[in-house]
Amino acid sequence: MKKPKGKRLEPNHLLLIGFLAIILMGSMLLSLPVAHNSGQDVAYIDALFISASAVCVTGLVTVDVALTFSLFGRTVIAILILLGGLGFASIVISFSLLLGMNVNLSKRLFIKEAYNLSSIKGTLGIVRAVLISSFVIQALGTAAEYFVFRQAYTPLNAFGHALFNTISAFNNAGFDLMGGYRSLTAYQASAVMNLTTAVLIILGGTGFFVLADIARSRTWSSLSMHSRIVILMNGTLITLGFLFFMAVEHLSPLAAFFQSVTTRTAGFNTVDIASFSQAGLFFAMLLMFIGASPGSTGGGIKTTTTFALLLSLGSLMFRRESAAFKRKVGGESILKAFQVLLLSFLVVLFGSLSLLLIEGETYDFMAVLFETVSAFATVGLSCGITPTLSTLSKVVIVLIMFAGRVGPITIATSLKAKSSHLGYIEEQVFIG
Amino acid sequence: MKKPKGKRLEPNHLLLIGFLAIILMGSMLLSLPVAHNSGQDVAYIDALFISASAVCVTGLVTVDVALTFSLFGRTVIAILILLGGLGFASIVISFSLLLGMNVNLSKRLFIKEAYNLSSIKGTLGIVRAVLISSFVIQALGTAAEYFVFRQAYTPLNAFGHALFNTISAFNNAGFDLMGGYRSLTAYQASAVMNLTTAVLIILGGTGFFVLADIARSRTWSSLSMHSRIVILMNGTLITLGFLFFMAVEHLSPLAAFFQSVTTRTAGFNTVDIASFSQAGLFFAMLLMFIGASPGSTGGGIKTTTTFALLLSLGSLMFRRESAAFKRKVGGESILKAFQVLLLSFLVVLFGSLSLLLIEGETYDFMAVLFETVSAFATVGLSCGITPTLSTLSKVVIVLIMFAGRVGPITIATSLKAKSSHLGYIEEQVFIG
Ligand SMILES: [K+]
Ligand SMILES: [K+]
Numbered sequence: 127m128k129k130p131k132g133k134r135l136e137p138n139h140l141l142l143i144g145f146l147a148i149i150l151m152g153s154m155l156l157s158l159p160v161a162h163n164s165g166q167d168v169a170y171i172d173a174l175f176i177s178a179s180a181v182c183v184t185g186l187v188t189v190d191v192a193l194t195f196s197l198f199g200r201t202v203i204a205i206l207i208l209l210g211g212l213g214f215a216s217i218v219i220s221f222s223l224l225l226g227m228n229v230n231l232s233k234r235l236f237i238k239e240a241y242n243l244s245s246i247k248g249t250l251g252i253v254r255a256v257l258i259s260s261f262v263i264q265a266l267g268t269a270a271e272y273f274v275f276r277q278a279y280t281p282l283n284a285f286g287h288a289l290f291n292t293i294s295a296f297n298n299a300g301f302d303l304m305g306g307y308r309s310l311t312a313y314q315a316s317a318v319m320n321l322t323t324a325v326l327i328i329l330g331g332t333g334f335f336v337l338a339d340i341a342r343s344r345t346w347s348s349l350s351m352h353s354r355i356v357i358l359m360n361g362t363l364i365t366l367g368f369l370f371f372m373a374v375e376h377l378s379p380l381a382a383f384f385q386s387v388t389t390r391t392a393g394f395n396t397v398d399i400a401s402f403s404q405a406g407l408f409f410a411m412l413l414m415f416i417g418a419s420p421g422s423t424g425g426g427i428k429t430t431t432t433f434a435l436l437l438s439l440g441s442l443m444f445r446r447e448s449a450a451f452k453r454k455v456g457g458e459s460i461l462k463a464f465q466v467l468l469l470s471f472l473v474v475l476f477g478s479l480s481l482l483l484i485e486g487e488t489y490d491f492m493a494v495l496f497e498t499v500s501a502f503a504t505v506g507l508s509c510g511i512t513p514t515l516s517t518l519s520k521v522v523i524v525l526i527m528f529a530g531r532v533g534p535i536t537i538a539t540s541l542k543a544k545s546s547h548l549g550y551i552e553e554q555v556f557i558g
Numbered sequence: 559m560k561k562p563k564g565k566r567l568e569p570n571h572l573l574l575i576g577f578l579a580i581i582l583m584g585s586m587l588l589s590l591p592v593a594h595n596s597g598q599d600v601a602y603i604d605a606l607f608i609s610a611s612a613v614c615v616t617g618l619v620t621v622d623v624a625l626t627f628s629l630f631g632r633t634v635i636a637i638l639i640l641l642g643g644l645g646f647a648s649i650v651i652s653f654s655l656l657l658g659m660n661v662n663l664s665k666r667l668f669i670k671e672a673y674n675l676s677s678i679k680g681t682l683g684i685v686r687a688v689l690i691s692s693f694v695i696q697a698l699g700t701a702a703e704y705f706v707f708r709q710a711y712t713p714l715n716a717f718g719h720a721l722f723n724t725i726s727a728f729n730n731a732g733f734d735l736m737g738g739y740r741s742l743t744a745y746q747a748s749a750v751m752n753l754t755t756a757v758l759i760i761l762g763g764t765g766f767f768v769l770a771d772i773a774r775s776r777t778w779s780s781l782s783m784h785s786r787i788v789i790l791m792n793g794t795l796i797t798l799g800f801l802f803f804m805a806v807e808h809l810s811p812l813a814a815f816f817q818s819v820t821t822r823t824a825g826f827n828t829v830d831i832a833s834f835s836q837a838g839l840f841f842a843m844l845l846m847f848i849g850a851s852p853g854s855t856g857g858g859i860k861t862t863t864t865f866a867l868l869l870s871l872g873s874l875m876f877r878r879e880s881a882a883f884k885r886k887v888g889g890e891s892i893l894k895a896f897q898v899l900l901l902s903f904l905v906v907l908f909g910s911l912s913l914l915l916i917e918g919e920t921y922d923f924m925a926v927l928f929e930t931v932s933a934f935a936t937v938g939l940s941c942g943i944t945p946t947l948s949t950l951s952k953v954v955i956v957l958i959m960f961a962g963r964v965g966p967i968t969i970a971t972s973l974k975a976k977s978s979h980l981g982y983i984e985e986q987v988f989i990g
Contacts, residue, residue, distance in 0.1 A: 374915065404923045405914035412907065435900055442897050442969060457889075464896035465874050468867055471903070475844065482837035483806070491836045492923040537874060 142532055145181060145210075149528075152177030152206045161199030168194060171517050178524045180206035182531035183423055185300025185393040185506020186497070188513050188520060192305035200286075203301060204293050210531070211297030211330070211423040212256070256334045260296070263329055267292035270322040274313065295326035298423040300393025300506035307510065314396040320384045327392040328364075331418035332356060352430065356419045359429035363390060367413050375406045389413045391424035393506025400493075400509045407496055407509070414503040415470070425504030425530050427463075427470050434463035466534045473533065474498050477526040484519050497523070502530035574964055577613060577642075581960070584609030584638045593631030600626060603949050610956040612638035614963035615855055617732025617825040617938020618929070620945050620952060624737035632718075635733060636725050642963070643729030643762070643855040644688070688766045692728070695761055699724035702754040706745065727758035730855040732825025732938035739942065746828040752816045759824040760796075763850035764788060784862065788851045791861035795822060799845050807838045821845045823856035825938025832925075832941045839928055839941070846935040847902070857936030857962050859895075859902050866895035898966045905965065906930050909958040916951050929955070934962035 155161060156173040168189065175188045180203050195203065271288035279287060287303060294301045302309050313319040329337065339353040346354070367386025371377045377385060381396055388394045389410050402410065417426010438460050477498040485494070493509035500507050501523045515523070587593060588605040600621065607620045612635050627635065703720035711719060719735060726733045734741050745751040761769065771785040778786070799818025803809045809817060813828055820826045821842050834842065849858010870892050909930040917926070925941035932939050933955045947955070 403914070404919060404926075405911060408911055408914055408923070412911075438893075438897060439900060439904075457893075461870075461889075461893070461896075464893075464900070465870060467900065467903075468871060468896070471899075472871075479837060479840055479844075482835070482840055487836060490923070491840070491927075494836075495923075 142536070145528070145532055148206065148209055149174070149178045149181045152181060152202065155202045156195070156199055158198075161196055161202060162194060163196050163199075166194045169517075171520050175520050175524055176203065177206060178527050179506070180299065180301065181210035182504050182527040183207060183210045183297050183299040183425070184501060184504040184527045184530075185294070186501055186508060186512050186523065186527070187301070187307070187506075188515065190305055190307060190513075191301060192303045197286075200290065200303065204290055207293055207297050207299040207301060211293075211299065212260070255338055259334070259337065263326065264292050264296050267296060267322055267326045270318065274316055274319045274322075291323070292326060295323045295392060295394070296330040296423070298327060298330050298392045298418065298425075298504070300388070302394065307513075309395045311396055311398065314378075314381055317380060320380050320396065323392075323394060324384055324387045327387050327394075328360070331391055331422045331424035332360065333419040333422035335421045336419060355430050355433045359433055360419070363413065363416065363429070367409075370409050371406070374409070375402055385410075386413070389505065389507065390416065391418040391426055391503060391505050393500070393504075395507060399507050404492060407492055410507065411496060411499045414499050414505045414507070415474075417503045417505075420535070425502070425534075427466050427503075427534060431463045431466050431534070434460050435467060438464070462537060466537050469533055469537060470502060470530075473526060473529045474502050477502065477522060480522045481515075481519050484516060484522070498526060501526040504530050574968070577960070577964055580638065580641055581606070581610045581613045584613060584634060587634045588627070588631055590630075593628055593634060594626060595628050595631075598626045601949075603952050607952050607956055608635065609638060610959050611938070612731065612733065613642035614936050614959040615639060615642045615729050615731040615857070616933060616936040616959045616962075617726070618933055618940060618944050618955065618959070619733070619739070619938075620947065622737060622739060622945075623733060624735045629718075632722065632735065636722055639725055639729050639731040639733060643725075643731065644692070687770055691766070691769065695758070696724050696728050699728060699754055699758045702750060706748055706751045706754075723755070724758060727755045727824060727826070728762040728855070730759060730762050730824045730850065730857075730936070732820070734826065739945075741827045743828055743830065746810075746813055749812060752812050752828065755824075755826060756816055756819045759819050759826075760792070763823055763854045763856035764792065765851040765854035767853045768851060787862050787865045791865055792851070795845065795848060795861070799841075802841050803838070806841070807834055817842075818845070821937065821939065822848065823850040823858055823935060823937050825932070825936075827939060831939050836924060839924055842939065843928055843931045846931050846937045846939065847906075849935045849937075852967070857934070857966075859898050859935075859966060863895045863898050863966070866892050867899060870896070894969060898969050901965055901969060902934060902962075905958060905961045906934050909934065909954060912954045913947075913951050916948060916954070930958060933958040936962050 153170070153174040153176075156177055157168065157170055161173075162168055172188045175186075176191070178184075179186050191200070191203065268285070268288045271291055272284055275284035275287040275291075278284075290301070290303055293299070300309075304310065304312060310319065310323070333356065336353045336356045339350055343349045343353070349357075364383070364386050367389060368379075368382050371382035371385045372379060375382070375385075375397075377397060384394075384396055390413050399407075399410070415426055416432050417428055418424020419429045420431075474495075478495050481489075481494045481498060482491070489511050490509075493511050496507070496509050497511055499505075504527060512523070585602070585606040585608075588609055589600065589602055593605075594600055604620045607618075608623070610616075611618050623632070623635065700717070700720045703723055704716055707716035707719040707723075710716075722733070722735055725731070732741075736742065736744065742751065742755070765788065768785045768788045771782055775781045775785070781789075796815070796818050799821060800811075800814050803814035803817045804811060807814070807817075807829075809829060816826075816828055822845050831839070831842070847858055848864050849860055850856020851861045852863075906927075910927050913921075913926045913930060914923070921943050922941075925943050928939070928941050929943055931937075936959060944955070
């Protein structure tokens, strides 16, 4: 039953290699002097870090982006975010489509894996829909934010800020050009800014599959189980976060709502994260860890994974099979959800342990764990330790961001295990 | 397919109620003035805490046990530890046997669940073997430790200390009568003390099932898969902990070995835990979380659960079915292992969050998380915050200890889910 040697690369592996290639190219472009403002010197590790952070749509930064990077550098970052948000597979197909090339079966398989689809039927249509709807949404977002930025900037600068901010929000990247690691704290009271950004984040983090399903179905009962789970979890998590941040961190309703939305993967902030209470930071870690929805620009273990996990615990408690919305949830989904949870848990665990071993007692455990969860869930919030980390720690964070961006989807799209031990007797292990 | 209302209590529920009843009785006995040294006043919450900590064989204490409790009080604590270590089911059967009563089927079912056995055949033999071997091991341990304590105490006091310490070690309770929350730090260099205690801990934490299997089989190839997994995991984890504590905390080989053994559930310490580096504390949390083996006196998610989890990740990585020692590991075991992991994760998560919400910024996040993991895994190590916790936090810790003692075994012995949604179509959920 063994596979022949010299096998072809699987779509999964190509996705990984594609992501890596884009990160490396980005790091080289960001290392060029033309990418920097005059007088700014950027170490290669920082160029690599920013590139990885952009492609993984994380938003953690080791240098002040606004201060350091020239217009060229910022444009490179924006393009890296766009590419990272779309996903490598879509990029390949998009270019093929734009260049009028034939999209062959292996490329369609790509898309199927990248968007976690159950069949390759209609993959081209999906890519087209993704591209067009992304463009329209980001154009509208840019227009809305232009008027906010216009109050403080020249028309050209306002447009630049609005465009960058919209790309960063819709792709859940969380990068900003405000300078001084301030994120959107200056716009804490601006309802237009907060709501536009929040809507972009939610649309980007919901996943194209669900957006298409909503556009097509229009009624709750005709939505797929997947879409219903995503909407239900999104609503529940946003509400919980909103209430928690209001009650525990005493934020205004607008700030609490924005923080609840942005913590789940975008990583903008309108309030100072480092000033949160320990309970607030811990709760934020939980929101970050859960993250956005599959097939979206967001990270984390995902809303549907969380739902499947809760369903499994529920079935244990009530001794019923896992079922929701009058559908049984397949055992394979449940197992994959648990595997995603375990892998994510291990990445955060060994990531944090590595950082603690490298940095010793320099940073609080809370700040280190927060940084790791934020990197893994591609959120980008931080207690402010990123710029002062040692080079080795920066490499660790880059690896965590990469694992967080491609890990869960790789598990989700992995094929079923082969029955390779047919001769073995099955035996249960004593658990607990 | 619904169960009739007014159903009989299941063995699982009786186990819970039994544990609760013993904890409450213990708390009342420890509240009696006769249980206290003269001049010592014990609040009910502290009596409850100590009783729960003893019955759950945890070892966290809110008061100085040696200073506070009289000989009567200490005897009550020792008996609570013995009862907690044996488990409620064995207690019922033991009394029945001692009193010459007939042990009926429902009591045998009890034992089956309590020891996580696959059938009720031979349950009485198991209880007898458990009682006799426990007695012999603890008698030998007391004898060995007597000579260590005799160097500093009168014969009677030395015997008392040796007996209490042996009971506490074999049952993985971690209580001590040294005073001043010093645990065994005074005996850091005593090889006899360290090795006797370590052997008692390992025997107690291995589980009677495996000990019986070893006594019966004598060769590796005739051991059950369960026993092999336990031995393999024990060896690996003790070695890893030993190397880590030597390398990172610069402990002597004896202290590193002892710390590696005791951290996995006993909770004694010969070095000051609060002086550990953050990396050391984090690593200790990982060891605590994994814990001992099923059917033993120890806590945590258990060695076999961890093995099943790693096996599942391995099968994902290599696209093979989960197999070890030429046996396929059943899907049900894997699912239960994941459910134990998730439940444990949630207990630690919401336990820590509750403590943070209650205590605010009084304690470091690290100390709070460490306390929660220690309580959940019934370890009893602490950064020293237990005595100063508020009453509400003490209640939270009591609940965490209880969940940690009975939670994993309840999941492990839960029956298979009923097919109650026969009419539903199965659908996979998109994960990751
Ligand atoms: K982000
Ligand atoms: K203990």
